[in-house]
Amino acid sequence: MKIAIVNDTVISLNTLRRIVQSVPYYQLIWTAKNGSEAISKCQINTPDLILMDLIMPVMDGVAATQHIMKYSPCAILIVTRSTEDNISQVYAAMGYGALDVVDTPVIDTEKFSEMTDKLLGKIARIAKLIKHSSTPNKTKSEHQNQLFTSMELVVIGSSTGGPKALATILSKLPTNFNAAVAIVQHVDGHFSSGFADWLNQQTPLPVRLAVPGDRLQKGTVLVAGTNDHLCLQPDLTLAYTKNPLDYPYRPSVDVFFHSLAQHWKKKGTAILLTGMGKDGAAGLNALKLQGWHTIAQNKESCIVYGMPKAAVELNAAIQVLSLEGIAANLQQILNK
Secondary structure: OEEEEEOOOHHHHHHHHHHHHOOOOOEEEEEEOOHHHHHHHHHHOOOOEEEEOOOOOOOOHHHHHHHHHHHOOOEEEEEEOOOHHHHHHHHHHHHOOOOEEEEOOOOOOOOHHHHHHHHHHHHHHHHHHHHOOOOEOOOOOOOOOOOOOOOOEEEEEEOOOHHHHHHHHHOOOOOOOOOEEEEEEOOOHHHHHHHHHHHHOOOOOOEEEOOOOOEOOEOOEEEOOOOOEEEEOOOOEEEEEOOOOOOOOOOOHHHHHHHHHHHOOOOOEEEEOOEOOOOOHHHHHHHHHOOOEEEEEOHHHOOEEOHHHHHHHOOOOOEEEOHHHHHHHHHHHHHO
C-alpha cells in the first residue's frame, strides 16, 4: 500500500516515517509539510492512504482534505497531536471524507508503543477497506423522490463523509420530530463522545451516546459510542457486543440493522449514507424484507459511493435520494 505523510513537525514526521517503514508491505511515496504541498504532490502521485495532520501553516488538514477528496480522492487518516483541542476540525475533516482519526505517537512517552499499535491497527483496517471500496465520487447534484412511508424509528448507517452528511440531514429536522433516531457512524470509540457533542450542535434535536440499557426515544438521536457493535436486544433495550470480532467495520451498521430486523416488530425507516466498503448493505436488505422503508444515498451526493452502492446492487434500497431528498422525506413524518 502506498502511503504519504503530511505533517509540519519534524519530530512527528520522522516518527511516522519510521512507523510506516517498519511494515514491509507499506511504501512511503512522499511527505509534505503542509496541506498546499500535499495537494500538489497528490495531483502528481496519488497514494492509497494519506496520514494527515490537522494544524499546519499555509493550509491546514481540513482544507487539504476537502481539496484532495474533490480532485485527487484517496483514503485519508487524520493523525494529529491536537485531537481533543480541535474536535470540531476533526469532524469537519471527516465530513469532507477523512476515514478516521488517531493521536500521533509521541516517542518520549510511556504510551508510545500503545499509540503506535493503535496507529498501525487503523492503517491495517483501512488497507482492508480499500480492497473493497469504490472510487470516491467527485460530483455533487441534487435529485429528490417524494415517496414516503410513515415511521416511528429512523436508523442511519454512515462512514466516510458521514459526519457532514448526517449534519446536513439532522439540521433540517424540527424539535418536534415524531420519531426516535439511532446512528451508527464508523468512528473510533475514543472520539465518539466528541462526535456526539459536535453533532448535537448541528441539529435542534438532542444528541447523545447510546449506553447499555438505553431505550430508543422519540425526538432523541442516539449514537453508537464504542468500538463494539451497537445492537437491539429482545427486550428492546440497546447493548454492545464484541462479535463478530474480526469484522473490519467497528461499530458495524450491519450488526445493528440485523438486530433491528430480528427484534423490532414495528416498521421504520433505515438509511445508508456515504461510506467506503459494504457495511450496512446486507442489514438494509434484511430490514427491507421485514417491511421497512429503506433509503440509500445517491451517488452524486456521496463522498464515497461504496456502502450505498452495495445496497443498491443488492436491491436493498426502496429509494435512492440526495441528502436534501432524505431530509425532505424525513420531515414528512410530522404529517403522520
